[in-house]
Amino acid sequence: MGKLYLIGLGIYPTYLTLQGVEALKSCDFVFLEDYTSPTPSWCLEYIKNVSGKNVVKVSRKDLEDNEGRIIFEKLEKGCKVALLVPGDPAIATTHNVLRIEACRRGHEVTVIHGVSILSSVISLVGLSPYRFGPAVTITYPRMNVYSLRPYEVVKDNLERNLHTLLLLDVSDDGKFMTISEALKILRALEEKIRGKIFTEDRVIIGIARVGFPDTKVHVDTLTGLENYDFGEPPHVMIIPAKLHFIEYEVLVHVHKCSDKLLRELLMK
């Protein structure tokens, strides 16, 4: 029987953990998937430098359509295999399916957690983790059909005075959605549903490249945000509910957001 390590790469290659490095060193084969989140071009070289292992990239097709055959072939031979995954390695369904199958076949599976966008963006921005409703992904229209899910989730969260983390889709050909593209989709959803959720004056927090050296946090209205340059993906957004005072203070003093814009979001 083989041993599978699912290792979180975190939000940026330097966010690899010491425990992750130790596990990599013990492995016979190291694979990396970087189709769920973009990694810098020097990522493979960096991992090789810190772990001494050659890293082979795997595609979505390798893991999903071919059911991880590339990994199971090594496991069946009794090898120790690492799969490096951006963020936390067992958050996404794909990697959980792999984990279930490996356990079913009797292999030992160890998850080494990584820094996830789900927690780090909350901490970066400085909003209270207790005040987030469910997160949702804004997806590209498929065959011209828009998923209404982001609209429903944000509406429900706002009605309960909860913030919403909006994750952005990856297209089938590997393009990571930008805030600018996402805002167009939100506008289209508003036009369709007209529930006054994604109006021109809706305050939105745009966040680019969490954990990267050029992280950006910028708050503005939907209209204002369209003219802001966030640079390259990965991008995410937060739709804030009413703000507690500490949340307001972090946005104003740490992120230099407009006091005037945020003041009306302050909780009474």
Add this chain to the structure above:
Amino acid sequence: MGKLYLIGLGIYPTYLTLQGVEALKSCDFVFLEDYTSPTPSWCLEYIKNVSGKNVVKVSRKDLEDNEGRIIFEKLEKGCKVALLVPGDPAIATTHNVLRIEACRRGHEVTVIHGVSILSSVISLVGLSPYRFGPAVTITYPRMNVYSLRPYEVVKDNLERNLHTLLLLDVSDDGKFMTISEALKILRALEEKIRGKIFTEDRVIIGIARVGFPDTKVHVDTLTGLENYDFGEPPHVMIIPAKLHFIEYEVLVHVHKCSDKLLRELLMK
């Protein structure tokens, strides 16, 4: 002006990131708070080994009552100061207040994210991150008064078919709440409110020591869970809503949970 690094220690000392180690090496002073989550006794020694820096523990009093004077004294002298914090370093209000104050005084502040319990427990257990409502902390009664908040949040989440992450309190004298203590509090809340949320047959996922070598995941009814030994804290719990098929599969095949118990939680 000084430079403040807020560095996430993650869920266990070996979860320190490579970026965290690099930042520590560049600092003049390194402080560690370990009152928000328990760390193993060898933690200070370990950090010294990997970073070459002496680490000084700070108490809750140092950071809250004395408004971080121990840190600001060094910053005012233009030093580079690191504060190591379990999990992600800017999730808790205490550390955000420190960050705001440091920015206000003109110091440079860098947050180096860490693996947080908020994301890692979701990934460990294998539930979908999109299906979690707000998290809530079960608190010790203060002056014999129980906070009803956990009851309200879980009730609201279950009505929306959302899972709830329950974090457990730290007492004023530094005691970390166990699952067994938490269950007693949930029983007391049910007795008070009688809304049929924390009934004897409520299915609960108990999780101990996420990221530690002796992590435990055990699912049972409220009554059943009382007789299970989770070992030392830190402990957390999840109240699952209906399960998707993949969620069910992870619990059964990866965590060896009772198929019979979970089957009735399967989403129709």
